[in-house]
Amino acid sequence: MHPNWKxxxxxxxxxxxxxxxxxxxxxxMIPMIEREIVLNKKWLHSRDVADIFAIxxxxxxxxxxxxxxxxxxxxxxxxxxxxxxxxxxxxxxLIVILLSITYIYVKGNPIIEAAFQGIRPAIVxxxxxxxxxxxxxxxxxxxxxxxxxxxxxxxxxxxIHPAIIILIGLVVGIILVKVKNALGxxxxxxxxxxxKRKKNLLKINSSRR
Numbered sequence: 070m071h072p073n074w075k076x077x078x079x080x081x082x083x084x085x086x087x088x089x090x091x092x093x094x095x096x097x098m099i100p101m102i103e104r105e106i107v108l109n110k111k112w113l114h115s116r117d118v119a120d121i122f123a124i125x126x127x128x129x130x131x132x133x134x135x136x137x138x139x140x141x142x143x144x145x146x147x148x149x150x151x152x153x154x155x156x157x158x159x160x161x162x163l164i165v166i167l168l169s170i171t172y173i174y175v176k177g178n179p180i181i182e183a184a185f186q187g188i189r190p191a192i193v194x195x196x197x198x199x200x201x202x203x204x205x206x207x208x209x210x211x212x213x214x215x216x217x218x219x220x221x222x223x224x225x226x227x228x229i230h231p232a233i234i235i236l237i238g239l240v241v242g243i244i245l246v247k248v249k250n251a252l253g254x255x256x257x258x259x260x261x262x263x264x265k266r267k268k269n270l271l272k273i274n275s276s277r278r
Contacts, residue, residue, distance in 0.1 A: 073145070076144070076145055076149070077145055077148050077149060077152045078152070079110070080141050080144055080145055080149050080152040080153050080156065081152040081153070081155060081156040082156065083105050083106070083110065083153075083156065084137050084141070084152070084153045084156030084157040085156040085157075085159065085160060086105070087101050087102060087105060087156075087157065088156065088157045088158070088159070088160040088161045089160040089161065089164055098133055098136065098199075099118070099122060099198075099199035099202060099203065100195065100198055100199055100202065102118060102136070102140070103115055103118055103202060106118060106140060106144075112143075112144045113140065113143060113144070115202070115205075115206055116206040117143065118140070119202070119203045119206040119207060121136055121139045121140055121143070122136055122203065123203075123207075124139060125139055126235075133157060133161075134154065134157060134158065137153040137154055137156070137157040138150045138153060138154050140153060141153025141154065204217075212245050212249075216238065216241055216242075216245075220234060220237075220238060223237075
C-alpha cells in the first residue's frame with residue numbers, strides 16, 4: 070500500500086508553520102495545534118489532542134517534539150510522525166542558531182530587554198489558556214475535578230516529583246473507575262458532546278478515504 074504523500078506533506082507543512090510562531094515551549098503550542106489540527110484540518114478531536122499532550126508531558130524529552138511525533142503518528146503512522154518531527158524541528162533549529170548569534174551582539178540592549186518584558190507575560194497567558202482548553206476535556210465530573218484540585222495542592226505544598234504525580238494520577242484513575250463500576254455507577258470517560266463530536270469526526274475521516 071503506497072503512503073498518502075499528500076497527507077504526509079500537509080503534516081510537514083502544518084508543523085513547519087506551527088514551530089516558528091509558538092513562543093514559550095510545548096504548552097504554548099496547544100492553542101495553535103488545536104486550531105490547525107482540530108479546527109482547520111479536522112484530523113483529530115480536541116480530546117485526542119489533550120490526551121496526546123498528557124502522554125507527551127509524562128514522557129522524557131521536550132513536550133513540543135513528543136507531541137508533534139505522537140500527533141503525526143496518529144494521523145499518518147510512521148511517515149506522519151517523521152514529517153511532524155522534521156516540520157517542528159527545522160524552523161526552530163534554524164531560528165535558535167540565528168538568535169544565538171544575534172544575542173551575542175544585542176545582549177544588554179534596552180529595546181531587547183523591554184521586548185522581553187512584554188513577551189514573558191504573553192507566554193504565561195498562552196500557557197494558562199492551554200491549561201483551560203485541556204481542562205474543558207479533562208474535567209467533566211466531580212471525581213476528575215477533585216483529583217485535579219488535590220494534585221494542585223500536592224504540587225504547591227509537597228515536594229513531589231512531577232513524574233510521581235503522573236503515576237499517582239494514573240493509579241487513582243484506575244481505582245476510581247474500578248470503584249464506580251463495583252458500586253454500579255456508569256463511568257464517564259468524556260463529556261457527552263465530546264462523544265458526539267468524535268463520532269462526527271470519524272464520519273468525516275471515513276468519507277475522505
